[in-house]
Amino acid sequence: MTTTTLDRQNGAxxxxxxxxxxxxxxxxxxxxxxxxxxxxxxxxxxVVAAFNASPTPSVTDWQGFTFKWFxxxxxxxxxxxxxxxxxxxxxxVIVTSIPLGxxxxxxxxxxxxxxxxxxxTVLVSPILTPGIVLGATTMIFWRDALGVQAxxxxxxxxxxxxxxxxxxxxxxxRLQRQDLVLEEAxxxxxxxxxxxxxxxxxxxLMPTIMTAAAIALLQSIENYNTTFFAIGPSWTLVTEIGARxxxxxxxxxxxxxxxxxxxxxxxxxxxxxxxxxxxRA
Amino acid sequence: xxxxxxxxxxxxxxxFVGLTVVWIAALIVLPQISMVDRAFTYEDRGGAAATLxxxxxxxxxxxxxxxxxxxxxxxxxxxxxxxxxxxxxxESVSALDPFATPAPTPSQxxxxxxxxxxxxASGSSNRTAAQIEADEAPLIAKKSELEAKIVTLEAKExxxxxxxxxxTSYSLKNFTEMSSVHLQVFLSTMIYALCVTVMAFALCYPVxxxxxxxxxxxxxxxxxxxxxxxYAINELLRIFAWVMILEKNGVxxxxxxxxxxxDLQVGEGFRFVASNGAVFTVMVYxxxxxxxxxxxxxxxxxxxxxxxxxxxxxxxxxxxxxxVVLPHAKPGIAVGAIMTFMLSxxxxxxxEIVGRGLHPDWFSQVIYRRFFEADSWNxxxxxxxxxxxxxxxxxxxxxxxxxxxxxxxxx
Numbered sequence: 005m006t007t008t009t010l011d012r013q014n015g016a017x018x019x020x021x022x023x024x025x026x027x028x029x030x031x032x033x034x035x036x037x038x039x040x041x042x043x044x045x046x047x048x049x050x051v052v053a054a055f056n057a058s059p060t061p062s063v064t065d066w067q068g069f070t071f072k073w074f075x076x077x078x079x080x081x082x083x084x085x086x087x088x089x090x091x092x093x094x095x096x097v098i099v100t101s102i103p104l105g106x107x108x109x110x111x112x113x114x115x116x117x118x119x120x121x122x123x124x125t126v127l128v129s130p131i132l133t134p135g136i137v138l139g140a141t142t143m144i145f146w147r148d149a150l151g152v153q154a155x156x157x158x159x160x161x162x163x164x165x166x167x168x169x170x171x172x173x174x175x176x177x178r179l180q181r182q183d184l185v186l187e188e189a190x191x192x193x194x195x196x197x198x199x200x201x202x203x204x205x206x207x208x209l210m211p212t213i214m215t216a217a218a219i220a221l222l223q224s225i226e227n228y229n230t231t232f233f234a235i236g237p238s239w240t241l242v243t244e245i246g247a248r249x250x251x252x253x254x255x256x257x258x259x260x261x262x263x264x265x266x267x268x269x270x271x272x273x274x275x276x277x278x279x280x281x282x283x284r285a
Numbered sequence: 286x287x288x289x290x291x292x293x294x295x296x297x298x299x300x301f302v303g304l305t306v307v308w309i310a311a312l313i314v315l316p317q318i319s320m321v322d323r324a325f326t327y328e329d330r331g332g333a334a335a336t337l338x339x340x341x342x343x344x345x346x347x348x349x350x351x352x353x354x355x356x357x358x359x360x361x362x363x364x365x366x367x368x369x370x371x372x373x374x375x376e377s378v379s380a381l382d383p384f385a386t387p388a389p390t391p392s393q394x395x396x397x398x399x400x401x402x403x404x405x406a407s408g409s410s411n412r413t414a415a416q417i418e419a420d421e422a423p424l425i426a427k428k429s430e431l432e433a434k435i436v437t438l439e440a441k442e443x444x445x446x447x448x449x450x451x452x453t454s455y456s457l458k459n460f461t462e463m464s465s466v467h468l469q470v471f472l473s474t475m476i477y478a479l480c481v482t483v484m485a486f487a488l489c490y491p492v493x494x495x496x497x498x499x500x501x502x503x504x505x506x507x508x509x510x511x512x513x514x515x516y517a518i519n520e521l522l523r524i525f526a527w528v529m530i531l532e533k534n535g536v537x538x539x540x541x542x543x544x545x546x547x548d549l550q551v552g553e554g555f556r557f558v559a560s561n562g563a564v565f566t567v568m569v570y571x572x573x574x575x576x577x578x579x580x581x582x583x584x585x586x587x588x589x590x591x592x593x594x595x596x597x598x599x600x601x602x603x604x605x606x607x608x609v610v611l612p613h614a615k616p617g618i619a620v621g622a623i624m625t626f627m628l629s630x631x632x633x634x635x636x637e638i639v640g641r642g643l644h645p646d647w648f649s650q651v652i653y654r655r656f657f658e659a660d661s662w663n664x665x666x667x668x669x670x671x672x673x674x675x676x677x678x679x680x681x682x683x684x685x686x687x688x689x690x691x692x693x694x695x696x
Contacts (some may be wrong), residue, residue, distance in 0.1 A: 028602050032491060032494075033495075035491050035492075036491075036492060036495055039370040039488065039489075039491075039492050040511050042570070043512075043515045043570075044515065044682075045525055046523070046527055046529070046530060046570070047518065049529055049530060049536055049609075050522065050525065050529060053529060060530055060532075061531075062529070062662055064535075064536060064539035080641035083559055087372050102305075102451065103304055104304055104308040107300070107302075107303075107304035107305050107308070108304075108305050110293070110301050111289065111302065114287050114288055114292050114293070115288065115289060123305075123690070124691065124692065125691050126314070127308070127309070128304075128691070129313065130312070130313060132623060132676065132680060133627075133629055133673060133676070134628075134630060134672055134676060135628075135631055135670045136649050136653070136669065136672075137320075137466060137673045138316075138464065139321065140652070140656065140665065140669045141316035141317055141319065141666075141669070143650055143656075144313075144316065144319050144320050144323055144662065145315055145316035145318075145319040145320075148323070149315070149319060159418060161312065164312060165312035165313060165316075168312070169306060177299040182451075187292065195292065196294065197294030197297065197396055198294055198296060200650070201294075201297055202587065222517065225295045226519050226520065228520060228521055228633075228634050229631060229632065229633055229649075231631060232653075233653070233656070233659050237356070242519065242521055244639065245385055245525075246521055246545055246634060246637070247522050248522070249525055249528065249638045250638055252639055253525065253532070258524075258525075260520075260522070261525065261526070264518055264522055265518060265522075267316075268517045268518050268566050269514055269515070271474075272513040272514050272517060275511065275513070276506050276509055276513070280502070280506060
């Protein structure tokens with residue numbers, strides 16, 4: 005599959021009718037077309053407006069094709085330093101949430117006790133907690149108990165609290181498919197348990213660690229609600245975008261949108277193709 | 286515990302347990318406890334120390350206002366001496382105006398500024414340097430007087446201990462003092478969040494079903510891409526795209542103009558942003574995909590032969606869904622509903638950006654204001670706790686209705 009099929013995907017969704025008498029199938033396909041139009045039209049408007057010379061982002065009032073908003077983005081220092089902050093936080097989040105999630109998953113999959121469900125509930129609770137509550141509690145705790153003012157550190161910690169839970173769930177899914185025979189064989193042959201963990205379990209988990217790191221990176225950069233509360237006077241790319249949008253919209257935001265859309269389409273295509281290649285293998 | 290030591294050895298087990306304990310304590314439980322603690326701690330701001338600090342704040346504010354008016358006067362004087370045009374003077378006056386206008390809440394500082402703002406706005410062009418200096422003199426005097434007052438007040442504040450006046454005690458007051466407006470906002474937020482959840486389910490169930498039952502591999506791949514791409518694009522950018530559509534000179538009004546329903550040339554056009562409908566639409570758009578994936582995952586595991594069998598036995602489409610597909614999809618529906626409800630009830634991005642602070646509040650905005658504008662962290666904590674409890678109630682409700690356990694929910 006090439007990326008050109010992507011552009012035509014709305015048409016491709018509706019076209020192949022397997023059975024001409026299958027009315028419910030036709031209705032369903034028509035509905036899918038509408039749904040994807042609902043999903044994609046706003047994005048298309050956003051992308052198109054990034055190339056419009058009009059100073060307010062618009063697709064209806066066309067004032068000529070331009071790249072000047074891309075150029076202007078390079079001069080937006082707060083947005084660029086915000087991206088720096090975002091990456092810094094994301095790095096911190098990956099470094100904290102992968103070990104935490106891994107430890108939690110390893111405990112939960114092997115622990116045979118009645119307390120497992122309680123432990124599980126506590127460890128996944130951050131996912132089910134509203135983001136603003138996570139941000140607020142972290143901000144309160146770190147200021148009240150440790151005297152740390154809200155900033156990049158508290159934002160990192162607040163994000164880690166729920167991203168670690170996502171990582172844990174991914175590790176658990178992987179560990180449930182683990183064949184324990186390999187580990188047992190290694191132990192029987194006299195390997196130490198640390199050696200087995202390092203040479204058998206960890207390599208088995210490696211692909212998931214990579215995926216988890218990628219997802220943690222995305223979630224961290226994307227996050228608005230939690231960060232908004234926990235970041236204090238500092239800012240990230242996303243909170244800065246949010247702050248600007250409250251005072252009206254500018255084509256520079258569209259340019260960021262274009263970049264995000266391009267990166268996402270690329271990553272999603274790679275992900276789907278890789279998944280299908282794996283299925284075939 | 287023995288099973289752990291058997292598989293990982295003592296050292297690694299200790300490491301994993303240690304990490305998990307740190308995670309639970311530092312990132313989950315202790316922050317929650319400190320929030321609960323604040324939520325039930327009532328700060329009495331009516332005490333002597335509180336009044337004192339309020340007085341100091343007010344004095345500082347007045348000093349600030351006086352210095353800005355002095356600066357303006359000085360600028361005016363300079364403009365006069367350099368023979369500046371009337372236009373530039375006009376500008377300096379208009380720069381002053383915004384300071385005089387925020388007067389709906391009558392405070393000392395503004396009253397004091399008013400008599401000065403009035404003459405300057407009316408006849409600024411023919412004021413002489415002498416007149417300006419005459420205006421300046423009382424302001425300078427007042428400023429030094431205030432500065433002296435601040436020094437004595439601050440000395441007094443330092444002398445009295447922190448505990449005097451700022452009474453803190455455990456009580457339910459932070460909750461019970463929730464004004465009727467806030468209560469109303471809370472209830473309407475809950476109702477809206479429920480509506481968003483129901484809407485999102487209605488919108489995405491056919492999609493999840495279609496993707497899960499699609500037979501051609503290419504079709505599945507394309508459909509998955511179509512869902513993944515908007516899902517992965519930043520929430521704020523998705524909201525932004527909609528703001529462009531709903532703006533006064535946005536796409537929707539242009540389309541209405543094209544059909545001749547309104548005429549943009551004469552300034553007609555609906556202001557869709559900052560209305561409840563807009564907030565609602567954008568919220569459904571922003572969170573619908575959190576409903577699609579869990580439902581898709583459960584329908585995907587349904588043995589499609591069951592659907593075929595039901596069809597062969599003559600069941601109607603409605604009956605197939607009601608008796609075969611939906612019961613199987615229960616855990617997915619529960620997860621989707623919980624995520625969508627939690628996200629929309631706690632959303633601050635959508636109401637802040639689409640609402641522009643003009644449409645009726647969302648509860649998350651009230652929480653934000655308690656924390657950062659009213660500077661009342663305890664009440665903010667109480668409100669956050671209320672929101673959290675509402676979400677817990679919703680989760681328990683879903684678990685009961687769909688008969689699913691916590692393990693089915695977080696997958």
